[in-house]
Amino acid sequence: MQNFVSRRSFVTLAGSAAAVAGLGLVGCSSGSDTAAGSDANGSAKSYIVATDTTFAPFEFTDDEGAFVGIDVDLLAAIANDQGFEYELNSLGFDAAVAALESNQADAVIAGMSITPEREEKYDFSDPYYDSYVCAAVAEDSDVEDLEGLRGQTVACKTATQSAAWAESIADEYELDITYFDSSDMMYQDVLTGNSVACFEDYPVMAYGVAQGNGLRIVAENSDDFATPYGFAVMKGTNAELIEMFNKGLANIKESGEYDEIVAKYLEA
Numbered sequence: 001m002q003n004f005v006s007r008r009s010f011v012t013l014a015g016s017a018a019a020v021a022g023l024g025l026v027g028c029s030s031g032s033d034t035a036a037g038s039d040a041n042g043s044a045k046s047y048i049v050a051t052d053t054t055f056a057p058f059e060f061t062d063d064e065g066a067f068v069g070i071d072v073d074l075l076a077a078i079a080n081d082q083g084f085e086y087e088l089n090s091l092g093f094d095a096a097v098a099a100l101e102s103n104q105a106d107a108v109i110a111g112m113s114i115t116p117e118r119e120e121k122y123d124f125s126d127p128y129y130d131s132y133v134c135a136a137v138a139e140d141s142d143v144e145d146l147e148g149l150r151g152q153t154v155a156c157k158t159a160t161q162s163a164a165w166a167e168s169i170a171d172e173y174e175l176d177i178t179y180f181d182s183s184d185m186m187y188q189d190v191l192t193g194n195s196v197a198c199f200e201d202y203p204v205m206a207y208g209v210a211q212g213n214g215l216r217i218v219a220e221n222s223d224d225f226a227t228p229y230g231f232a233v234m235k236g237t238n239a240e241l242i243e244m245f246n247k248g249l250a251n252i253k254e255s256g257e258y259d260e261i262v263a264k265y266l267e268a
């Protein structure tokens with residue numbers, strides 16, 4: 001089933017945590033009720049899943065205005081396999097996590113890294129994609145490495161792993177960090193020259209560079225910041241949803257659907 005979100009809704013919602021309440025942007029219904037996915041009255045429960053706005057190839061709005069991506073398709077395939085219903089709300093990364101924490105969302109799928117600190121607050125699914133972090137500059141910049149960033153302003157996305165890497169080296173390289181709610185705003189800050197570099201997840205930046213986003217990767221950290229992505233719920237809640245996600249993930253890996261989804265975005 002195709003999930004669509006209009007461009008106007010997307011723009012209106014970008015970065016707006018307040019928009020979480022009551023706005024289901026992308027609905028997906030699938031098959032039969034299951035015991036696990038039913039409420040006390042026996043009617044199927046529809047989970048609210050929060051996601052990022054622009055984090056291609058995991059979630060983004062395509063040229064036709066459809067909200068697409070690896071996370072979007074994986075969730076649809078897993079829900080279809082397991083027979084649960086959900087609404088996908090595109091809020092921004094920090095806002096998605098805030099929605100989860102304030103009980104306005106049941107789960108987050110947003111290229112969210114599984115880290116030991118986060119595992120204290122959230123229950124994660126099995127990992128579904130490996131990732132690490134990088135730094136990128138404008139294509140025409142003469143910066144070639146982290147040393148080239150010394151004493152300058154860099155752009156980070158609030159509450160992300162790539163921001164955590166930048167923060168961990170900020171003293172050493174005297175970095176002045178500016179924070180953004182979305183990846184596209186962060187890239188724009190580099191392209192306009194306000195920030196010399198931005199910090200981002202490697203698979204996302206590599207995809208963006210290949211799509212011609214005007215940036216160039218100058219440093220990577222796959223040692224301390226190699227963290228796979230997982231689907232998250234608040235600790236001790238929605239255990240049945242995590243169980244269904246894990247079962248569905250295993251099934252679509254087995255059937256080859258997982259590989260097809262990833263290939264659709266990465267080998268296009």
Ligand code: GLN
Binds near residue numbers: 055111112114157
């Ligand atoms: N993987 C990163 C994190 O979890 C960034 C996620 C995102 O920006 N959507 O912190």
